[in-house]
Each structure stands twice: as C-alpha cells, then as structure tokens.
Amino acid sequence: MSLLSVENLAIHFGGIKAVDQVSFAVEAGEVFTIIGPNGAGKTTIFNLISRIYDPTEGRLIFDGVDFTTMPAHRIAGLGIARTFQNIELFEHATVLQNLLVGRQPHARVNLLSEILFLPSVRRAEIAHREKVEEIIDLLDLQAYREQMIANLPYGVRKVVEMARALCTEPKLLLLDEPSSGLNVEETQDMSYWIEDIKRRLGVTVLMVEHDMGLVSSVSDRVLALNYGRVLAQGSPEEVQRNPDVIKAYLGGEE
Ligand SMILES: Nc1ncnc2c1ncn2[C@@H]1O[C@H](COP(=O)(O)OP(=O)(O)OP(=O)(O)O)[C@@H](O)[C@H]1O
Ligand SMILES: [Mg+2]
Structure with missing residues (x-):
C-alpha cells in the first residue's frame, strides 16, 4: 500500500481547470517531486492534500484512510x-x-x-x-x-x-519550493537537509521544486505537470528527457 494515493484529482476555479485528473502515489520512504512551469497547478495540489481546497473530483488516501472530505485541522493528526x-x-x-x-x-x-x-x-x-x-x-x-x-x-x-x-x-512532509529565494550554497545545504529528513527521520517527502539540480540530487521519482495535467512520471532523468516536458518548459520561456 502506498503512503499517499492521489486518484483522478481535479479542481476547477470557474472555467480554469487548475488540476485536471491527476493521479500519482507516493511510497513510504521516498522523495517524490512535482515539477512544472508557473501556474501548472503544483501548489493547488498541496492545497488539496492539506484540505484547504475541496476537490471537484477525485480521491485522496493516506495510509489507508480516505481523507478526501476530512477537515483541514485534522490533517496534522493524520501525519x-x-x-x-x-x-x-x-x-x-x-x-x-x-x-x-x-x-x-x-x-x-x-x-x-x-x-x-x-x-x-x-x-x-x-x-x-x-x-x-x-x-x-x-x-x-x-x-x-x-x-x-x-x-x-x-x-x-x-x-x-x-x-x-x-x-x-509527520509521516509525510510537503515542501513547496524549498530552494526558492536561496543562494547556491543554501540550496546545496537544503539538499543535505532533505536527505537527512529522509534517512535519519524516515520521513517521506513530497516536494514542489523548480531548481533541477536540487530535484535531480534528492528525488527518487518525479512527476511533471502542465496546465493541471500530468505530462510525465518516472526517474528524474526520464522526466527531464521527456519531449513533452522539454516542450512545456521551452514554451514557458517564449
Ligand atoms: N483560489 C484560486 N482561485 C482561482 N484560481 C486559482 C486559485 N488557486 C490557484 N488558481 C489558479 O490555478 C492555477 C494553478 O496555480 P498554482 O498556484 O497551483 O500554480 P503553481 O504550479 O504552484 O505555480 P508556481 O510555480 O508559480 O508556484 C493558476 O492558473 C492559478 O491562477
Ligand atoms: Mg506554486
């Protein structure tokens, strides 16, 4: 059983499908990273998991418990x-x-x-x-x-x-852009802290991150998101090589 299962998760804000049929599973003991251009829906997924937002569709399961409709104040107690x-x-x-x-x-x-x-x-x-x-x-x-x-x-x-x-x-720690605003040296330190959290505390990490150096050095698996949809999933190398992922990032810079 996965520690966290996200199944067909979706949230619509008016006409915008910020998250659209996203599914993934985080295994105990791993660092799982979500990448994607600005506005891809990464923080929205965190807000759905921390129950700040109610999903339009889909299910959230943690450690065998369906917490899709659990109130936000009980999430810390869940782990x-x-x-x-x-x-x-x-x-x-x-x-x-x-x-x-x-x-x-x-x-x-x-x-x-x-x-x-x-x-x-x-x-x-x-x-x-x-x-x-x-x-x-x-x-x-x-x-x-x-x-x-x-x-x-x-x-x-x-x-x-x-x-x-x-x-x-916690059993699961959600980190939203741990390296944002940090210099090169601080970002390097951050990668050591994340390794320590995983190895010494045994805490599973779900992270959103833009710095591909940090992503590659600490992530066991990566999911790439664009316009609220999953583009690719796999090892950091596999995802970075994926043509759809490359296109999404180049598109973002135009
Ligand atoms: N409460 C809200 N009401 C309306 N639209 C929202 C709301 N929250 C997020 N959105 C929209 O959902 C989309 C995804 O936003 P989100 O913050 O999840 O992106 P992100 O991937 O975290 O981007 P960034 O890398 O810039 O942090 C955006 O178009 C955003 O404007
Ligand atoms: Mg964000």
Whole structure:
C-alpha cells in the first residue's frame, strides 16, 4: 500500500481547470517531486492534500484512510505537515517558540491535569522539548534558537519553517519550493537537509521544486505537470528527457 494515493484529482476555479485528473502515489520512504512551469497547478495540489481546497473530483488516501472530505485541522493528526511557498511563521516569536507551536497537534487536552501540573503533564512537556531539541540539532539551528524570526536571514527562516513542520512528527512532509529565494550554497545545504529528513527521520517527502539540480540530487521519482495535467512520471532523468516536458518548459520561456 502506498503512503499517499492521489486518484483522478481535479479542481476547477470557474472555467480554469487548475488540476485536471491527476493521479500519482507516493511510497513510504521516498522523495517524490512535482515539477512544472508557473501556474501548472503544483501548489493547488498541496492545497488539496492539506484540505484547504475541496476537490471537484477525485480521491485522496493516506495510509489507508480516505481523507478526501476530512477537515483541514485534522490533517496534522493524520501525519501530514507542510511548508508554504511564502514562509508562514510567527515573526515576533523566537525560533524555539515557533517550534513549540509545531507540537500543538500533540498537546494534551485534559485541562485539570494541566492546571495541577501533574507529573504526566511535566513528562509531556519534557517530551515536547526533547522532540524540538532533536529537530534543532538535526537542522543545525542551535545558534538561532532564542532569536526572533523577524531578525533572521531568509535562508534560515526557510529551515525554521521546515523544522516547525517536522516538530509535528509527520509521516509525510510537503515542501513547496524549498530552494526558492536561496543562494547556491543554501540550496546545496537544503539538499543535505532533505536527505537527512529522509534517512535519519524516515520521513517521506513530497516536494514542489523548480531548481533541477536540487530535484535531480534528492528525488527518487518525479512527476511533471502542465496546465493541471500530468505530462510525465518516472526517474528524474526520464522526466527531464521527456519531449513533452522539454516542450512545456521551452514554451514557458517564449
Ligand atoms: N483560489 C484560486 N482561485 C482561482 N484560481 C486559482 C486559485 N488557486 C490557484 N488558481 C489558479 O490555478 C492555477 C494553478 O496555480 P498554482 O498556484 O497551483 O500554480 P503553481 O504550479 O504552484 O505555480 P508556481 O510555480 O508559480 O508556484 C493558476 O492558473 C492559478 O491562477
Ligand atoms: Mg506554486
């Protein structure tokens, strides 16, 4: 069974078929990447999977659970976390505070034991801190933990946003253009972080990305999209060689 199955997914905005009969499956443990020219429908697919949009047609299945109509607030609990094309963090809070917010899906609901601060609450608090520290170590954020987001360079914020998503302990991490706005060196670091997330945390990654160097270095499989439709699917090399994919990209530059 695949970790994520997307079956005949479609969404229409008025006359625009932003996503049109898209099917693919993401296997546990892989990095699966969606590429395609601007406006191809990549972010819309992420918005459908995170249940921000309701599909016009199709089915979404995660770990055997049909979540096509599940409310958005339950998606983190299902084991899916995401980053946004435009970073979304609390600007006037520290890195550590932002990461503790990522622990929210695991927060306790028993108010009385919270008020009494029972040993179980203390244990939970320690467990939250430990998870957050593990992610801080993994992504090498120690130097920034007490700094306010607003004071951090863009490249570091991108890593913090990824860390925040990882603090929810997802099975599947959705990354929308992890290299956008990064310089060559930061993009190289990003490829190491994605490898580490896959190898050391065992988290499956579904990514949207434009930088073909990064796509080739980290992706197990690639899906190319154009005008909301699947153009090609396969290894990074296969997809980059595909004549329809080459045509779509050249068309975009005209
Ligand atoms: N809420 C919406 N209402 C109307 N049209 C929308 C909406 N969201 C997306 N679209 C349209 O759907 C199409 C796909 O947009 P989408 O943001 O998914 O593209 P993308 O592949 O992520 O592009 P980019 O590489 O520029 O990020 C575009 O034509 C866009 O204008
Ligand atoms: Mg996009």
